[in-house]
Amino acid sequence: MPELPEVETIRIGLAKLLPGLVIQDVQHDWQKSFPNAPADAVRFMMKASVKAVHRRAKVLIIDLSSKYSLVIHLKMTGQLVYVGKKRFGAGHPNKSLAGDLPDKSTRVTVDFTDGSKLFFNDQRKFGWMRLMPKIDVTEIDIFRKVGTEPLEDDFTVERFIERLSRRERSNIKSVLLDQTIIAGVGNIYADESLWGAKIHPSTLVGDIPKAKMVALYSSLRDVLNLSIEKGGSTDRNYVDSEGKPGSYLSFANVFRKNGQPCPRCGTTIEKIKVAGRGTHICPHCQKEPK
DNA sequence: CACTTGACCTGTCCGC
DNA sequence: TGCGGACAGGTCAAGT
Known part of the structure; x- marks a missing residue:
């Protein structure tokens, strides 16, 4: 999902909430959710404090005061929800989506010494x-193979074109989803950015004119920035670090809008399959390549 | 190398 | 109301 x-959005929230908190205990209910966590490793978390929260691609890194990171x-x-001591229990801000925690999908619980908790x-x-x-x-x-961060200042349109051109003979949608080319783009923002640039998702990268590549670069960054501003996209599961949903999907133009009119031309939006993934297009604005 | 398929899991939705 | 199948925003390995 995320x-x-x-x-x-989760990183921004956790970066405000976690630094300075000291870990007291950790529990997990599913080995695959918390791998590489032999008793020794968990012991190294105790009494460590949170220093900083980073993001790379779709991965979060919580640096601890010890030599470890989560x-x-x-x-x-997945959800990562922080519940402060004051709000814990009754009156949680989002009963419908994050409910009372822990619940049956809670895999890992991190207890802090002040009584607050972080639930995975x-x-x-x-x-x-x-x-x-x-x-x-x-x-x-x-991390070894992951591509460029699309919102960094040094991610210029020239770099965007250079990176995508490494997959000239692949369709553009699968290239956008390829984390080794550009980091962090998934199905929602691939569809939205391609609609913005009026490119059919099956188009081979090598067949896209330069002007459209430039449009795609702008469209992708605009869509990602707008979504961060709106707190992300919530379909079913996504909530932020405080258990609140994001509102981007109400600004989306094609994603999950099949059957509805294209906001640009009024043609009915279709859902097709490209690169094995559900894909939303306006068949008028995004002409299928020959 | 490009592309597809299947696997990892649970839950929901849709049609019969 | 029950049941089977398709499907869900991500990655990874294996096969063609």
Whole structure:
């Protein structure tokens, strides 16, 4: 579920909430959700305080005062929700989406010494949290191979075109989803940015004229920035660090809008399959390549 | 190398 | 109301 804007929204929230808190205990209910966590590793978390919260691609990194970091990938249905002591229990701000915690999808609970808690929930159990020595964090595959961050200042349109051109003979949608080319784009923002640039998702990268590549670059950055501003996209599962949903989907133009009119031309939006993924297009604005 | 398929899981929705 | 199948925003490995 969570793509760059959702993970970044969580990071912004946690960066305000966690630093300075001291870990008292950690529990987990599913080995795959908290791998590499032998008793020893968990012991190294005790009494450590949170120093900082970072994001790279769709991965969160919580640096501790010890030599370790908590590294978290939310995959499809992961949530990372902080519940402060004052709000814990009755009156939680979002009963409908984050409910009373822990619940049946809570995989890992981190207790802090002030009585507050950080819950890692994950319905489908695809996500994970790992405790890693800081020096090893960059050795995770996704960090070794991951592409450029699309919102960094030095991610110019020239770099965008250079990176995409490494996959000239692939269709543009699968290239946008390829984390080794550009980091953080998933199905929602791939569809939205392609609609913005009027490019059919099956178009081969090498067949896209330069002007459209420039349009796609702008469209992608605009869509990601707008979504961060709106707190991300909530379909079913996504909530931010305080358990609140994001509102971007009400600004989306094509994603999950099949059957509705295209906001630009009024043609009915269709849902097709490209690169094995559900894909939303306006068949008038985004002409299928020959 | 490009692309597809299947796997990892649970929950929901849709049609019969 | 029950049941089977398709599907869900992400990655990874293996096969063609």
